[in-house]
Every structure is written in C-alpha cells, then in structure tokens.
Amino acid sequence: MSLDIFAGIRLQMIAALRAIVPDLPDDIAARVEVTPSREAAHGDMATNAALLAAKLARQPPALLAAALVERLVALEDVAEASAAGPGFVNLRLHPDAWRAVLPDILVSGENFGDSVVGGGTRVNVEYVSANPTGPMHIGHCRGAVVGDALANLLAKAGFDVTKEYYINDAGAQVAALAWAAYFRYLQALGTKITEEEFSEEVPGGLQYRGEYLVGVGVQLVAQFAGALADHDTDENPIIAAPDIWLETVRAFTVAAMMDGVRADLRLLGVELDVFTSERAMVASGAVDTAIAKLDADGLIYEGVLEPPKGKTPDDWEPREQTLFRSTGFGDDVDRPLRKSDGANTYFANDIAYHADKIDRGYTVMIDVWGADHGGYVKRMQAAVKAISGNTVTLDVVLCQIVHIMRGGQPVRMSKRAGTYVTLSDLIEEVGPDAVRFTMLTRKSDAQMEFDLDQVRAQTRENPVFYVQYAHARCRSVLRAAVESLGAEAVSADALARSDLSPLAAPEELALIRRLAGWPRIVEAAALAREPHRIAFALYDLAGDFHALWNRGRNDATLRFLQAGDPGSTLARLALVAATATVIRSGLAVMGVRPVEEMR
RNA sequence: GGACCCGUAGCUCAGCUGGAUAGAGCGUCGCCCUCCGAAGGCGAAGGCCGAAGGUUCGAAUCCUUUCGGGUCCGCCA
Known part of the structure; x- marks a missing residue:
C-alpha cells in the first residue's frame, strides 16, 4: 500500500x-x-x-x-x-509534501499505486472465450486485451483475481467443426468425394471450409489411420456412420483448435488461470442442478412467448417452452431454457456455468463480451441475481467492433477475398506490445479504428511510441548517470535518500504532482472497470516528462545531469527514476513490456 | 416494434461516476534548429458537448422525450 x-x-x-x-x-x-x-x-x-x-x-x-x-x-x-x-x-x-512522494515511489518500485480498495474480494474475470472453431481473429483480440488488462488492474487494486476462459465446446458449432475436420480427414486418406458431395451429407451443410483444418485431417490419419472411415468397392474412403467417428473427431479437433488458441494467446502475452469446458460441465449434471434450483424457487414455468414486435420471423409458431422468469430480475422478457428438441439452450448452460463460478467462491464476476452479445446482458445478470439470491454481482464489459485501417482505408474482413486478418497476422505485423497498447486507447464500449500505419509511426500521435520513448529517455539518462557517478550512487535506495529540495522548477513539480496522482487513477480505473484510463494516464505522464526534457533543450540548467552540481543531479535523477517506475507500473497493468532504448 | 452502446473542435478521441473558464493529438495558421538533448519545440485560431425539456447550489455527466450511427431480438454460441 x-x-x-x-x-x-x-x-x-x-x-x-x-x-x-x-x-x-x-x-x-x-x-x-x-x-x-x-x-x-x-x-x-x-x-x-x-x-x-x-x-x-x-x-x-x-x-x-x-x-x-x-x-x-x-x-x-x-x-x-x-x-x-x-x-x-x-x-x-508545501513542495516538500509533494517531493516526499518520490522516495515512496523509488522504494515501492512497480508496486507503487497498489491499493487495498479491493479488500481481497474474490473476482472472476472471464474473457476471450472464443469458440474453438478456428484461429483467433481481430474480433477476439480486443476482448482478450481488455480482459487481461482489467484483471491485472483489479489485482493491483487489491482484488483476488482469477482469469478464466470458457470453452464453448458443447453445441452445434463444434459438431459442425467435427464434420469439417472429418472431410479433411477423408481427403488426407485420398477420398474422391468432392466438397459439394460431402456437404450434402452434412446436417445443415458443410461449414468451416477454411484451409486451417487440413492439418487436423492429416493428424487424424496419423493417429487413427483408416479406422474412422468406410470404403466403397473401389477402396475409396467414404463417410462412415457418425457414431463411429463423430465424438472422436470432435474431441480431437477441439483439442487442436484450443492448442491454436493458446498459442495465439501466448503470442499476445495473455495467460489465463482457468479453462472451463462447457461440455464437461454439462456432463457433470450441473445444468440440471441449476435448473432444479431455480425451479424450487418457483422461477421456472411452461409458457408461450410473444413474437418480437415488428420483426416476426417467417417461420414463427407459438410454442410452449420451459421459461425462466427473468423479468422478475430486471429482464424484458422471460427466457427459454430448452430448445424444441428438448436439449438445453446455451443460456441454460451459461446459468449453470455462472452458478458454478458462484460455488467456487467468487462474489464479483466480470464477463468481457463482444458487442454482438449486448442483448444477452440483462438475462445473464438476472440469472446471476436469481441463482445467488442477490448476493453476487455480474458486471459485463462490452467491447465494440474494431475496424482495421490501412492507408486510410478500412481493411475488409473477408475470408473469401483473403483479407481476413488473424490475430497472429496482426501481431506479426506490429508486435504484441503495440497491439495491446493500442487496443486500450479507446473506451471498450466505443468503436475503434485500428490504424496499422499510425501504430507503427514514430511520432507523438502514436501513444505506444510516445510512452515507450519517455521510458527509454529516462533509462538513457540513468545509464549515463551510472557511467559518471557509479551504479551505487544511482540506485533506487540511494536516490530515495537524496536531498530533493533542488526540485523546484514548475515543470519538475508538475511532473511530481502527476506521479502522485497515480494511486488515485489505479483505484478509480479499477472500480469503474476501465483499463483504458491507464493508457491515457501514461500518455499524459509521458507528455509531462517530454515537456521537462524539452525545457532542458532550451535551458541547459534544467538538464538532468549537471556536471559540477551533484546535488541537483541526484534530485533530478530521483525524479527521472520515479517517472520510469510509474511508467513501468502502468505498462505492467497493460501487459506491455517497457523498452530500454528506441532503435 | 423493442433492448443495449455511441453522438464532445474540420478529423480521431479523453473528460477523474454531479463541480469552477470543457481538454489532448492530428489537421490549419504564425514563429523556432550552423553546435551543445529536434525520430521535434513554442504559440494562435477552432465548441449551443446531436436537439428539446426536467432534477439542484451546479449538468457534457443523472431522468424524460426526440433525431442520427452501431449491435442485437425463440429452437446460434
């Protein structure tokens, strides 16, 4: 603290x-x-x-x-x-009151700004949770970065944080994925079946036609040889009965996709604590338990929903369904828990999943979702209220769409045109640190333009560069100081003990006041669940530091290193070292690595 | 038809949960580098905070209505 x-x-x-x-x-x-x-x-x-x-x-x-x-x-x-x-x-x-902040920063190091407002409250932050049906793309990226930074921020503010990923491996999507992978498997075996012929045999038609499943097909052959296929009279591999292969291929493919997701997340520097499988949770009976609990509270009934006004689907038919009384908890309409075929809806599973998180002891849950799930917020919050007896809150952070721009033009997201930008493509192009920082330069619920040219620009309009440059300048000054004064004299402990009274210039005191405000910013950002404030705070801090540096260009007496005046020099080095420390503290929250020098 | 998000300088966006004369970058205009810290610096212009009501000592911020843009709306996840 x-x-x-x-x-x-x-x-x-x-x-x-x-x-x-x-x-x-x-x-x-x-x-x-x-x-x-x-x-x-x-x-x-x-x-x-x-x-x-x-x-x-x-x-x-x-x-x-x-x-x-x-x-x-x-x-x-x-x-x-x-x-x-x-x-x-x-x-x-008194200036002395401000100056006293510097030793505190130097002694605390990157822990400066840590808070106890969280009070050790156990918080579960769920984010990414991309369907395991393909490589991660830009749409997932923002949520991953925002969730990760928010989790770091809450930890810094004194919450006991768990980072969690929910694997949606139970629904029709992964069954469709399994069919698509199975086709690649048959191809790897040398089948003569065409894509169109195969698609006609798939319930609902073949989806996920991207090339990324070709490798999975090869791996399936390596592991199972021809055991998952039938053969016609010409020894041509053909589709076998699904009960022979579907479950095996599904599990194999989901595992392969999750390997890819984890690899992408590693590239981005995102490390989650817990991965929860929807399928495993359903198999454990958790959904039935959760529904039974709601039923016992009289919150479940059989009823018929009105069609949505003004936009009635063509095939609308009044149908009696199992409904959850979410209107009792702030939702607009009651929500179905079972599909017409008797299977549970995604919502039913999600209720069970959140109930499971409650059982694991979290009193605050935060879900980071894409904007396309905005219509889902009220019902989930209603469900959490209902099943926890109003003891647990669910906050939802929505991330709006990211438009990728290049040369002033939007990069169209089209798989067919080959302009589909995967996460790994993006990281390869601009690097993980620039991706993370830039994703945090907007409020998460505002749309964002991600300008590939600007992110690489070495100018003030690029916040990534501007903040990194400030840190590099700090480190550069300190390296020079070590050369002339020795490492011992420039250590954080030694600087913390130095006489700071020479720090009296308006720019110096302004910078100190800025540094002193860091703990407030951390607390406010954490309580508001708004990690983007950290990016803006660092940009402002960097601006103050650069302003001071620029003063030294015009007025040599304001430079940090004053030959023949060790008193001023040490005091200023304390300020420089403290600035670098706070920048590192903020970058750590954002998951961005500080640089020692610009190249 | 309804729900949710957004609307702030020409452009891209902040605005510390209701505080004083609304800020930054880019762009525009005017100054400043033979060298010693210029991948720049200083200064200026630029606003009815989409609009109209309301709440109170006080509103860009909260409420209502309205206009634009986005996302979504039973058996997808």
Whole structure:
C-alpha cells in the first residue's frame, strides 16, 4: 500500500469538517472529494466539502468554506488554502509534501499505486472465450486485451483475481467443426468425394471450409489411420456412420483448435488461470442442478412467448417452452431454457456455468463480451441475481467492433477475398506490445479504428511510441548517470535518500504532482472497470516528462545531469527514476513490456 | 416494434461516476534548429458537448422525450 497524498489530505479534510460540523453524517463524509485542480490558478487540489455540508450546517457554503480554510492552513503539509467559487476550498501544498512522494515511489518500485480498495474480494474475470472453431481473429483480440488488462488492474487494486476462459465446446458449432475436420480427414486418406458431395451429407451443410483444418485431417490419419472411415468397392474412403467417428473427431479437433488458441494467446502475452469446458460441465449434471434450483424457487414455468414486435420471423409458431422468469430480475422478457428438441439452450448452460463460478467462491464476476452479445446482458445478470439470491454481482464489459485501417482505408474482413486478418497476422505485423497498447486507447464500449500505419509511426500521435520513448529517455539518462557517478550512487535506495529540495522548477513539480496522482487513477480505473484510463494516464505522464526534457533543450540548467552540481543531479535523477517506475507500473497493468532504448 | 452502446473542435478521441473558464493529438495558421538533448519545440485560431425539456447550489455527466450511427431480438454460441 503506497502513499496516496490525495487520500491523506482527504482524511484531514474530513476531520476538519467534523470539527466544524460535529454531527456530520457518514454518508456525507463519504462523498467528500479531494481532487487535483485542473487550473494551476486554483492551486494543487480542491474539495467540495463545504458545498456538501452547507445544507446540514445551515450555513452558506462560502462561510463554511472560510471556516474550513482557517483550520486547513494550520496543517503541516498545507502552504495555502482559500475559499473560491460557490464554496470550493483550494489547497496548495508545501513542495516538500509533494517531493516526499518520490522516495515512496523509488522504494515501492512497480508496486507503487497498489491499493487495498479491493479488500481481497474474490473476482472472476472471464474473457476471450472464443469458440474453438478456428484461429483467433481481430474480433477476439480486443476482448482478450481488455480482459487481461482489467484483471491485472483489479489485482493491483487489491482484488483476488482469477482469469478464466470458457470453452464453448458443447453445441452445434463444434459438431459442425467435427464434420469439417472429418472431410479433411477423408481427403488426407485420398477420398474422391468432392466438397459439394460431402456437404450434402452434412446436417445443415458443410461449414468451416477454411484451409486451417487440413492439418487436423492429416493428424487424424496419423493417429487413427483408416479406422474412422468406410470404403466403397473401389477402396475409396467414404463417410462412415457418425457414431463411429463423430465424438472422436470432435474431441480431437477441439483439442487442436484450443492448442491454436493458446498459442495465439501466448503470442499476445495473455495467460489465463482457468479453462472451463462447457461440455464437461454439462456432463457433470450441473445444468440440471441449476435448473432444479431455480425451479424450487418457483422461477421456472411452461409458457408461450410473444413474437418480437415488428420483426416476426417467417417461420414463427407459438410454442410452449420451459421459461425462466427473468423479468422478475430486471429482464424484458422471460427466457427459454430448452430448445424444441428438448436439449438445453446455451443460456441454460451459461446459468449453470455462472452458478458454478458462484460455488467456487467468487462474489464479483466480470464477463468481457463482444458487442454482438449486448442483448444477452440483462438475462445473464438476472440469472446471476436469481441463482445467488442477490448476493453476487455480474458486471459485463462490452467491447465494440474494431475496424482495421490501412492507408486510410478500412481493411475488409473477408475470408473469401483473403483479407481476413488473424490475430497472429496482426501481431506479426506490429508486435504484441503495440497491439495491446493500442487496443486500450479507446473506451471498450466505443468503436475503434485500428490504424496499422499510425501504430507503427514514430511520432507523438502514436501513444505506444510516445510512452515507450519517455521510458527509454529516462533509462538513457540513468545509464549515463551510472557511467559518471557509479551504479551505487544511482540506485533506487540511494536516490530515495537524496536531498530533493533542488526540485523546484514548475515543470519538475508538475511532473511530481502527476506521479502522485497515480494511486488515485489505479483505484478509480479499477472500480469503474476501465483499463483504458491507464493508457491515457501514461500518455499524459509521458507528455509531462517530454515537456521537462524539452525545457532542458532550451535551458541547459534544467538538464538532468549537471556536471559540477551533484546535488541537483541526484534530485533530478530521483525524479527521472520515479517517472520510469510509474511508467513501468502502468505498462505492467497493460501487459506491455517497457523498452530500454528506441532503435 | 423493442433492448443495449455511441453522438464532445474540420478529423480521431479523453473528460477523474454531479463541480469552477470543457481538454489532448492530428489537421490549419504564425514563429523556432550552423553546435551543445529536434525520430521535434513554442504559440494562435477552432465548441449551443446531436436537439428539446426536467432534477439542484451546479449538468457534457443523472431522468424524460426526440433525431442520427452501431449491435442485437425463440429452437446460434
């Protein structure tokens, strides 16, 4: 737990307020904020305390603010306090109070900004969960990065986080996959059956015609030889009865696809803790158990749904189904749990899956989904409320579509035209760090353009470059310092003990204030489940650092290394080292590796 | 027809869960490198926060209505 200077001042602020308004209720105290000032003219930080308490104290806010000011100026860290506007109190701290942040950063290292707001709450973050029916593509990428960064962020904020992947290996999709792989198997055996002839034998027709299953067919032959096929009179391999091969091929192919998914995730630097198989869960009877539990609570009934208004499917027929009373928990209509053939719907399985996560002890669940699942949020939240008796919350983070741009033109996602961009293609082109950083430069629920040209640009408009460049500059200065002063003198511990009073330039203090705000940002981003804020915070931090660096270009006395002035030099090195530390701390959350130098 | 997301500078986007005069990058315009830290730097212009109501000390932020764009809507996952 590192020092959060804003939180510290806030506590003193509340104490001062209580001294003035003794019967201040806790819920009002909880709303007191101490926030960094946007305008330098307003000091370092401001509070809304007087505005909040004014009504209760039966005093005009401005008067209350004036009373607060009197008490606040007495505080050790406060250099100046003033009432302003409708009842704000602005504070300016002693530079020493700000400078004290630097040793804390240097001693804490990348752990600076760690928080305890999570309180060890067990959180399950489920993300990626791509169907194991082919290689990962751009659509999966954003969810993977957002989920992974969110999980890291929550861990940093003091939650006990599990990263989980739900393998959808139970439905019709994987059966279709098995048929497609089986065709490649027959081809590997040398069958004369054409794709079209084969497709006519497949229930629903042949899907997944991509070449990526060719290798699976070969592997099937290597393992099973001709045992999964029949042969006609010409010894030509033909389709055998599905009960001979379907289950075997399905399991084999899903395993192969998951190997591919894991490889892609490894390329992206995503490592999940738990992989849960839908099929295994269904086999365990968990779905029946979950439905029985809802039934016991009177939440299941047989009924007929109205057709959707304005968009009635052609083949609509009123049909009695097994329904879950999700409208009792905030959903718009009740939702079916069984298909007409008696099998469970995907939703039924998903209820059981979330019930399983609840049983495993998670009190907060976060699902990261694609925007196309937006219509699914309410029913799942309803189900979680129902089955947990309102004790567990489900937050859903939706990731909107990513449009890939090249040369100012959208790259069309078409398998047929060969412009289908797989995840591994993308990583090969721009590297995992740029992919991860860029995916976090937008709010996840806003659409995003991923500009391949910009991501590789070595300019300020590319945040990846701009932040990495700031870190590299820091490291470059520190390397030079080691050469002239020796590694011992430039170690984090030594810098933490140095006299920091030479840090007095406005740009230097601005940078320190920026660094001091890092713990607040981590907490707020974690509570809002918005990892993109980390990317923006690092961009702002890098901007402040580059500004300071640029001052040194015009004014040599502001350069970090001052020959003949070891006092200033060490103080500035402490600032540089602290900056690099916070950048690394943020990049670690994003899963991006810091670079030591730009090449 | 309904649900959810988005709408902020010419463009791409932030806006710290309701705070003060709404920010950044790109683009535009004007300055600044013979060298010592320029894969750039400084400054300016640019806004009815889609629109209209409401809630209150205070709204880009919350509520209602409305207009645009996106996603989705029983037996896909």
